[in-house]
Amino acid sequence: MDIISFFGRFHPLVVHLPIGILLAAILIAFLSKKEKYSFLASALDFMLLLGAISTALACVLGYLLAWEGDYDPEALFWHQWGGILLAAFSFAVYWFRTRWKKKSKMPANYSHFIFLALLALLFFTGHKGGNLTHGSEYLLQHAPDPLRMMAGLGPKPVPRPPVIHLDSADIFLDVVHPLIRSKCQSCHNPGKIKGGLLLGTYEELLKGGESGPSVVPGDIEKSELYRRVTLPEDHEEFMPAEGKPGLDEDELALIRWWIEQGAPGSGLLADMEVENPVAARLTRMLGLNTSESRLPGLQAAPADTIALQAAREQDFIIKRIAPGSNFLEVRLPFTGRGLQEMDITSLLPLKEQIAWMDLSEGNVQDDDLAVIGQFGSLSRLNLSGNPVSDKGLASLSSLKELTYLNLYGTAVSDAGLAALKGLEKLRSLYLWQTKVTGSGVESFHSERPDIAVTLGYF
Numbered sequence: 001m002d003i004i005s006f007f008g009r010f011h012p013l014v015v016h017l018p019i020g021i022l023l024a025a026i027l028i029a030f031l032s033k034k035e036k037y038s039f040l041a042s043a044l045d046f047m048l049l050l051g052a053i054s055t056a057l058a059c060v061l062g063y064l065l066a067w068e069g070d071y072d073p074e075a076l077f078w079h080q081w082g083g084i085l086l087a088a089f090s091f092a093v094y095w096f097r098t099r100w101k102k103k104s105k106m107p108a109n110y111s112h113f114i115f116l117a118l119l120a121l122l123f124f125t126g127h128k129g130g131n132l133t134h135g136s137e138y139l140l141q142h143a144p145d146p147l148r149m150m151a152g153l154g155p156k157p158v159p160r161p162p163v164i165h166l167d168s169a170d171i172f173l174d175v176v177h178p179l180i181r182s183k184c185q186s187c188h189n190p191g192k193i194k195g196g197l198l199l200g201t202y203e204e205l206l207k208g209g210e211s212g213p214s215v216v217p218g219d220i221e222k223s224e225l226y227r228r229v230t231l232p233e234d235h236e237e238f239m240p241a242e243g244k245p246g247l248d249e250d251e252l253a254l255i256r257w258w259i260e261q262g263a264p265g266s267g268l269l270a271d272m273e274v275e276n277p278v279a280a281r282l283t284r285m286l287g288l289n290t291s292e293s294r295l296p297g298l299q300a301a302p303a304d305t306i307a308l309q310a311a312r313e314q315d316f317i318i319k320r321i322a323p324g325s326n327f328l329e330v331r332l333p334f335t336g337r338g339l340q341e342m343d344i345t346s347l348l349p350l351k352e353q354i355a356w357m358d359l360s361e362g363n364v365q366d367d368d369l370a371v372i373g374q375f376g377s378l379s380r381l382n383l384s385g386n387p388v389s390d391k392g393l394a395s396l397s398s399l400k401e402l403t404y405l406n407l408y409g410t411a412v413s414d415a416g417l418a419a420l421k422g423l424e425k426l427r428s429l430y431l432w433q434t435k436v437t438g439s440g441v442e443s444f445h446s447e448r449p450d451i452a453v454t455l456g457y458f
Helices: 002-008 016-031 035-066 073-103 108-134 145-150 171-184 202-207 224-229 249-260 276-286 305-313 344-350 366-372 390-398 414-420 438-447
Strands: 317-320 328-331 354-358 380-382 404-406 428-430 452-454
Touching: 002 035, 016 035, 016 073, 016 108, 035 073, 073 108, 171 202, 171 249, 171 276, 224 249, 249 276, 305 317, 305 344, 344 366, 366 390, 390 414, 414 438, 438 452
Parallel strands: 328 354, 354 380, 380 404, 404 428, 428 452
Antiparallel strands: 317 328
């Protein structure tokens, strides 16, 4: 059986030879009709014979590879017989051409029809082979919907919106599924069901294959998927197989964390307990800014529509942080209107829902911070470019959910940092172009080394 697999695995290498040779032969067949390229005609028969022989060799090797199993029977049937017909047709075209040469020249109409048929059969067989490797929708995955409908496929799936904030990411749809699709699905799709395992959907992932469930929620020891991806690369059961690159350190850690969390099929990261090391790995994997703040560790009821309308009438820009989340982001209008021309108290009925607030360059005063200090769900606050001082900063000591604070270009000094020492969740603090000194930061860091302070640049 090993010797069969050994030779069979040369099929992906050899199969590209007949494709290139026959395409060249077809091109020569049409170009040689023009007087300018008539000299190519002498090579056509040789190219046809070489293409036919290489197609037959690819068929033999493909047959041996099919002995490994794990292929969709219908897709394998059409690819296999397409290859056999292509080899037979190539030999037939070569035979007819050499026979016709002895009698007379092959009629032009026959020649065009024969080579167009050869081209169609070549594309059909290649397409079915691609389906075996990449799945039945591979060729038309990005095709326009009308073309997909003509091919019997549904409309293109609506793509996931890009993840801008860590908290807006869905644990399965944005993290786990894309990872598995990129690393594993080439061997575990409807066209190539290696080990009886499909990984296209959450349900298929849980179901597993011949070795049992691939993922057991909450049980890392019984999750076959995790066992396979953490084996030594030279182990015969290592995944991904066939020399494909394995998962890196971050990816392995996130798969383990997801399983230990109960392997949820959906859910925003904002609603999950994500410790800092895991958040850092997620941030790197999703390509986000490492200073990205998290949502508060609280639950929020839907915002009152009347209160929302009243705040928007004050020209505050208010948006949901993520689809399905009740937490809100508040910004000042782009018209340059400052906070002194607006009523910040109109936001108080929304204090449980407001998690992010950007009041940069808004002429925010110390008295306004006394109001902002009442927003207990606030996780991210940008006060850059405002004339706030140490006096106002003391009002922020009640923001227990605050993880990010931007004080760039304000009047705060070393003395004001004392009010921030008790903010247990604070992780990012920007102090560029303030009155805070290097020694003041060192003193602050001696008590709060877990806070990343940016003083000399932004």
